[in-house]
Amino acid sequence: MDGDAHDLEDTPLAQRWREARPPAAGVHVDSAACSRQSVAVIEATAQHARHEAEVGGYVAAEAAAPVLDAGRAAVRVLAGMPDAEVVFTTGSNNALDILLADWPGERTLACLQGEFGPNLAIMARHGFEVRTLPLEESGRLDVNAIGAALAHDPPALVHFTVLGSHSGVVQPARAMASACHGHGIPLIVDAAQGFAHIDVAGIGADALYSSSRKWTAGPRGVGVLATKPGFLSEATRQRISHTEANVGMHVGFSVALGEHVAAGVEAVQARLREVGAATRRALADVRGWRVLEALDEPSAITTLRPPDGVDAQDVRARLIAEHSIVATYLGTERAPREMNRPALRVSPHVDVTAADLGRVAEALAEVTPG
Incomplete structure (x- = not known):
């Protein structure tokens, strides 16, 4: 057959x-779970570990800065966010946790009916009241109803997953962004399945996050968060910059991003x-x-x-x-x-x-x- x-x-x-x-x-x-890394990605990650052993972790991290900067630049290209502040995370859940913990406003949030279960748990942990965006029968966002829904009972935030963990249905992210902009509602985009898979460039999100291990074919245990300048508080940005990091995995992810752009x-x-x-x-x-x-x-x-x-x-x-x-x-x-x-x-x-x-x-x- x-x-x-x-x-x-x-x-x-x-x-x-x-x-x-x-x-x-x-x-x-099984790429939606974890893609296969290239030999170059594997060797770059291992080479950084060797360099740490040779010169010390902090010296090696300084030497890796150009590779990491190139990785952040590739993220800006793929996200269509040329001015974005880009930080590496431990994965998509970590990025959402950072965003919701930092949010200073009312804790109401709208998302799709098919929201990822672990995301719902993070929302609940941060005390968010979750509302459901209107859908068509297919499970796709109802773009004709979204404006009225946001006007009737506007949430403080919209969290929008462009491609679900449980479905291959591509959601109309640009229509969602347009509706959010029209009602002055910040938009967070979960691109864990969409990044390097479908076109997520220039959606118009205030924040977009993804993991490394799926369609970019990078290492596990690393992800990325891109935000408009000033979307995260200075206190959170400072905290992230001083968080312990697996720089070798960041290097591997950056190499994988470069391979993807080059392809x-x-x-x-x-x-x-x-x-x-x-x-x-x-x-x-x-x-x-x-x-x-x-x-x-x-x-x-x-x-x-x-x-x-x-x-x-x-x-x-x-x-x-x-x-x-x-x-x-x-x-x-x-x-x-x-x-x-x-x-x-x-x-x-x-x-x-x-x-x-x-x-x-x-x-x-x-x-x-x-």
């Missing part, structure tokens, strides 16, 4: 991306759209499974609802153990306000081949009971 994935060509971009990395031990279709931002985005469509075609006819995104949804994330009575977590485990295929199990805790049953997520990067997708389809059919 290979669906209709045979039309996914193995392009020069895909070949370069693959050749830059250690060979995969199987089929990796061509628009070319990578276009390839990921092709990959998403090919994945959905390949998996559309696997017995009993339902692809939840439209074929032409402009993302590389495919969400699969299992047949009745089939345990998606067990399927994911069998794919790894029996076929060396890495995908993601989606428990309902990822989006507790929207998900009513678990699912499986398949998220290849630009280097996936038609043969890989055919192998995933065949393996999924084989491990599905019934």
